[in-house]
Amino acid sequence: MRFLIATIKSAGHEAYLIGGSVRDLCMGKTPKDFDLTTSAPPETIQKLFPRVIATGIQHGTVTVLLDKIPYEVTTYRIDKDYQDGRRPSHVEFGTSLSEDLRRRDFTMNALAYDLDRDLLVDEHGGQEDILRKTIKTIGKARARFEEDGLRPIRALRFASVLGFSLEAETKAAIAQTRAVTAKVSVERFLDELLKSFRGPSPATMLRLLWEEDLLSLFCEGLPREPLDREELALLDQVPKEPVPFLLGQWSLALSSEASPLLWEGYFQNLRCSQAQVRGALFYRTVRNFPKEESYPSDRLCKERFLSPLKLFLKQSKEPEALVWEFLLSLPEPLWQRAKLIWDKQHALVLADLVVNGRDLEKNFPNLEKQRYGYVLSELLARVWEDPNRNEVRVLLEHCAEIISNMQAT
Structure with missing residues (x-):
């Protein structure tokens, strides 16, 4: 990291850590990755380092590979003329750090850190908002959300992952810009949803999506019934893998009664992969088993659960250990008993x-x-x-x- 910054500075340019990595450092967390912002144009970065990937060069972003570690480096820029609620029509390079910070979504993400001088640049009160655990846009919330319809969804995801609350104006702007959010692609929405699964409280994002009635924008016909409190709480308690099972648990919190055929359609509307759909539907099916049979015989347990499980494991390539870890975390006692039968390695298929x-x-x-x-x-x-x-x-x-x-x- 220091070599990367020193090399850019030696060429006569500025370079700062930026965004989520600085936010995480301010929160006392170890960043998972490091992004940089710089006055150097992307062509200069390409000349300075031997391994550079042009990941988003039209927006000034390249990825530098050093010791097999990727560092995303973006040139100072101004985003101009958002016209479709998704992306700027063009960008301008060669601006100042202040201009670059001003274009960012939330105050907590508009922090820059000069590693050499141990200097935190905070022009929008981001550090104070982090201390208050508050998500707040830079400038007028409605205007920022009208620029990019994904920002409201990102706000909800940050609330669930970081345990923060939405500042009042920021929260109000979500409903005010609902039509702009509707322009976001389903794929980008699903990406944010799956990112929330990796955080400590995916239930928070689901609850906020439900409260703001945003799910209907991306999945037509999805039930608009009260969330199941027990299933919602369980969403935060189960392991983070397999992801298809987590997706299935997410769906049970929304509606445990809808038929598998309906949910297959909902998952497909959300652009879930075939593996995700298959795993989520299988999970919904097996979760209904103990509700129908409180204490099934060994034979019925094999027929209704263990035999389908063995076929699922063969088709899905999900690690057996992760699948059982997930199932054994569930509250019903059936799973512990089923695991004992499974371990006997009886004929199941x-x-x-x-x-x-x-x-x-x-x-x-x-x-x-x-x-x-x-x-x-x-x-x-x-x-x-x-x-x-x-x-x-x-x-x-x-x-x-x-x-x-x-x-x-």
Whole structure:
């Protein structure tokens, strides 16, 4: 970091740490990444360092790679003429640090730090707002939100991640600029939503989104019913992975009654990936199981939960340990019992049976192949009942009985 700043300064330019990294330092946190702002144009940065990626060069941003660590470096700029509520029509480079700070969204993000002089530049009261745990726009909140419709959503995300409150004018401007927020792409909204999952209170963002009625802008038809308090509280208590399960828990706080088909549509409207949709729907299904069966038999537990779980793990590639950590964090006692059954490694899916279609073809040559699936499914059901039946001789005897019953009917 010091080498990066020293190199830029040696070329006759200013360089400051900026934004979230400075905010985190003021809060006593270790920043996850470091961004810099500089008077040097992006072309100069490209010449100063051997490995530079033009990540957003049209907006003055490049990424410098030093020792495999990325540093985002942005030239001082002014954003001009927001016309579509999403991005400036053009930017001007070569301005001052003060102009660059003025264009930023919130006071807490308009902090610059001179590492060499140990000097904090705070022209908008950001440090005081951090101490007050307050999210406040720079200048008039309504005007700043009308420039970029994503800013209200970012404000809610920061509230949930940082544990801050919205300043009154900033909060009021969210409703006033709802039409501008509606112009934000669903993909950008989903990105902010998933970022909130990594913070300590994703429930806070969901509650604020619900209070401001912003979800309907990005997911048509989503239920507008009171949030489920228990499921909402659980959203803050469960582990942060797997993300599809967290998404499923988020959806249960919104509506636990809507059908899987409806929620599949809602997740798709939110532009969730196929893996996220599959995982979230699976999670909703298994969470309903203990509500329907308070103390199911081992056989029913295998059929309704463990067998689908094994298939899900195979399809999703989610780490088994993370999935079980998530499930065991849930309040229902069923999951602890299910884990004990799982650890016995009983046959749960067709592939676990010691006989297969080739065995049926060899031992029952007159059996129509379209009946193989039915016979094997019947065998699996009997093995769920008694795991000791999963032996070749025993299963072939059961095959003969199943086939005989089929022929009799």
